[in-house]
Amino acid sequence: MRDRIVSDLLAYHRARLNDVTPEAERPHPQNMDQLAARFGYRISYGPNSYLTPPNEITLARGLPRRARRVELAHELSHGLALERDPNAENPLSYEDVVRYLHASVPDMDEHLELLATAGGDELAMPAALVQAVLNRCGWNAQAVWEVARFSGVPLADALRRVVQFDESRRIAGVITKGGYINVAETQHYRLPVWKGQRMPEPHITLGEGVSVFPLPHRPSHRIVLLTVGQWEAA
Numbered sequence: 419m420r421d422r423i424v425s426d427l428l429a430y431h432r433a434r435l436n437d438v439t440p441e442a443e444r445p446h447p448q449n450m451d452q453l454a455a456r457f458g459y460r461i462s463y464g465p466n467s468y469l470t471p472p473n474e475i476t477l478a479r480g481l482p483r484r485a486r487r488v489e490l491a492h493e494l495s496h497g498l499a500l501e502r503d504p505n506a507e508n509p510l511s512y513e514d515v516v517r518y519l520h521a522s523v524p525d526m527d528e529h530l531e532l533l534a535t536a537g538g539d540e541l542a543m544p545a546a547l548v549q550a551v552l553n554r555c556g557w558n559a560q561a562v563w564e565v566a567r568f569s570g571v572p573l574a575d576a577l578r579r580v581v582q583f584d585e586s587r588r589i590a591g592v593i594t595k596g597g598y599i600n601v602a603e604t605q606h607y608r609l610p611v612w613k614g615q616r617m618p619e620p621h622i623t624l625g626e627g628v629s630v631f632p633l634p635h636r637p638s639h640r641i642v643l644l645t646v647g648q649w650e651a652a
Contacts, residue, residue: 424533461490469493477489484571487542558631563633587605588646599611
């Protein structure tokens with residue numbers, strides 16, 4: 419399960435998103451450039467993407483539209499993690515707290531990048547939209563396609579969002595091309611196959627709880643989602 423500080427950080431992303439989003443727009447994916455402006459950021463372009471505190475984001479030139487959306491959300495997440503309460507006596511950012519409480523992680527920079535990816539998912543694929551898709555589709559492979567379609571993000575990012583959406587769920591998913599696994603995501607479950615390996619017949623390999631969704635107009639591409647059940651911490 420996520421620890422308290424990570425849960426609080428992601429809740430802060432959702433709260434800040436609601437702060438700057440009119441209530442009628444909240445169930446819908448936001449225009450990321452407008453969201454950046456509402457948060458007070460300017461956008462420029464360069465060879466790589468990065469945040470320059472306090473209020474400038476540089477995006478890599480030439481990113482495809484869907485990848486650009488995710489990249490901008492990622493950099494906005496870095497910015498939200500650096501925000502401080504100006505009214506606090508000793509203001510600390512979430513990044514300050516993470517660096518202190520998670521000091522034992524092997525690679526702090528990589529750790530912060532992973533947190534920014536999770537935070538960016540909260541911005542690019544709002545929880546209300548993901549929940550609405552799951553309510554309609556159920557926990558199956560088609561839900562991944564619908565989250566990607568409605569949110570305007572790459573399929574791999576939508577797979578990660580669905581797999582990580584409910585932290586109590588044992589779940590895994592892959593995206594295959596020509597029978598080989600290109601993308602794999604898991605939570606509280608170990609897949610018997612992994613990226614780069616051939617994906618045998620999913621219903622035989624993975625058993626019950628598996629669903630398969632062939633991508634429209636791309637029959638050699640498939641999304642496979644496996645829901646195992648609820649995960650209980652020891």
